[in-house]
Amino acid sequence: MKIIMLMAMTADGRIAKARDELVNWTSREDKKYFIELTKEHRALIMGKTTYDTIGKPLPSRLNIVLTREKRKDIPGSLVHIAGTPQEVIAYLKREGYTSAVLAGGANVNGQFIERGLVNEIHLTVEPILFGTGMNIIEGVDVDVHLELVKTEQLNSSGALLLVYKVLAS
Ligand SMILES: NC(=O)c1ccc[n+]([C@@H]2O[C@H](COP(=O)([O-])OP(=O)(O)OC[C@H]3O[C@@H](n4cnc5c(N)ncnc54)[C@H](OP(=O)(O)O)[C@@H]3O)[C@@H](O)[C@H]2O)c1
DSSP states (O other), rough: OEEEEEEEEETTSSSSEEEOOOOOHHHHSHHHHHHHHHHHHHHEEHHHHHHHOOOSOTSSSEEEEEEOOOOOOOOTTEEOOSOHHHHHHHHHHTTTOSSEOOOOHHHHHHHEEEEEEEEEEEEESSSSOOOOOOOOOOSOOOOOOOEEEEEEETTTTTOOEEEEEEEEO
């Protein structure tokens, strides 16, 4: 199972100012890349806090939301899982998926990274500073080594796409 972590961050390395904020500060080109990549891989994994900032399942993709709350699934569109990242991957395999996009937030990203389950990281660095806020991962106690495999300037303002392969931690 290939897991691609896809995140947008500021030039000072923040993914949000506060935990309950919708990501509404990224470029049109980043949003387009998000849509293309998640549609290509057909499944995305999110934590409850991230999902609640969006408020509804993203269409034409399987939305997997990690939560301990009892919530209603929508067959083929929205699935809630209370479990480990390995259990999420087992679910995806049973449903016939061979890849998925891990779309945050920091808490859920950290759980997948810590267990060595992320193969690639696609980061859009937007030309903005927050000065305060959340990192792309939290709760991780290991150094994770990356290899830069691709860079692309997404627009004339300088939004940069960085694609990393995750090496052993
Ligand atoms: N810049 C970007 O690209 C980007 C992308 C995504 C998100 N974000 C930002 O990130 C922030 C949210 O991140 P976050 O780290 O606070 O939260 P999160 O990772 O989205 O969600 C965390 C919540 O998910 C549930 N959960 C996590 N792991 C679980 C597990 N193994 N089993 C069951 N439930 C589990 C827990 O909620 P319960 O136990 O209460 O159910 C937990 O509090 C928002 O501000 C959002 O805008 C930014």
